Amino acid sequence: MNVNNRTTGQHLTPYAAEAVPQSNSVAGKENMFMRLMLEQMTHQDPSNPTDSNQMANQFAQMAQTESLTTVAKLLNANNMLMDNLQTLSTANLVGKQVMVQSDSVDLKNQPIEARITLKNPASVVTLHLKDKQGTDHTISLGKLPVGQNGFSLDPQKNGLPAGKYTLSIVTDTGEKSPTIELAGTVNTVRISPADGQILLDINGLGDVPYDRITQFGPAHGKPAHSF
Structure with a gap:
């Protein structure tokens, strides 16, 4: 049986890897991950199937990382807003x-x-x-x-x-x-x-x-x- 275009275990075919679109958005990364997971499951070696728990953990870690990044950006924006408000309020102190x-x-x-x-x-x-x-x-x-x-x-x-x-x-x-x-x-x-x-x-x-x-x-x- 010819398996040159397939991989065993948890490796993607060259064509599958090239077909996955790249995106920096949260939705894009989730979509990319799901396509990778489906490709991996489709081309997995029956004698060495993909661990579904491992895949679920990887997905959860990715989602958690994205959430923390979003929170950090929101906190940074909030701090900048507070600094600007403080600067504006101190301008009213001139002459006081x-x-x-x-x-x-x-x-x-x-x-x-x-x-x-x-x-x-x-x-x-x-x-x-x-x-x-x-x-x-x-x-x-x-x-x-x-x-x-x-x-x-x-x-x-x-x-x-x-x-x-x-x-x-x-x-x-x-x-x-x-x-x-x-x-x-x-x-x-x-x-x-x-x-x-x-x-x-x-x-x-x-x-x-x-x-x-x-x-x-x-x-x-x-x-x-x-x-």
Whole structure:
């Protein structure tokens, strides 16, 4: 018996392989798989029949792979949509005041509003401002309760020259790195060309990442303390 144009086991005939159309769509791939399976069953060796369970498993794996690929594409599209919506929403912040978590400030001649959050009440709280030359300027904030404590700082009144300073808070309780927030007005919103991050140019703070904003709008009420 001549079997030159047939294969044994699970191999297709050359003509069958050439007849199968190629497609990148899910429906096309499923159709291709079904035709391959039918060709394989038609030309199988009776003494070594195709394992139907194996074929079913292969079909299930293909369907699962296609489903996961579709889900991944949908998630990626959703993330891009959310990023675009966030960018559009931040554009509305131009000219608005926000509170930003920061450990640095660029002082001018105008007073600034700030807020610190303490986990424990402290009898002695000191604000440290270190300039570019390394000079440490200290301002006593006095006794402060637990929680948020707002205050305003007048650079001229405290003899602080205009320039950039790093900020830190020291308490008599030894609390580590209390949170410092500064108020400022958003001048512009831009997207970093390097990593696509949304940056807000804020008075006295420079470019600030969007995720460092802690409050939209000015601090509530008047500062409890003025220095």
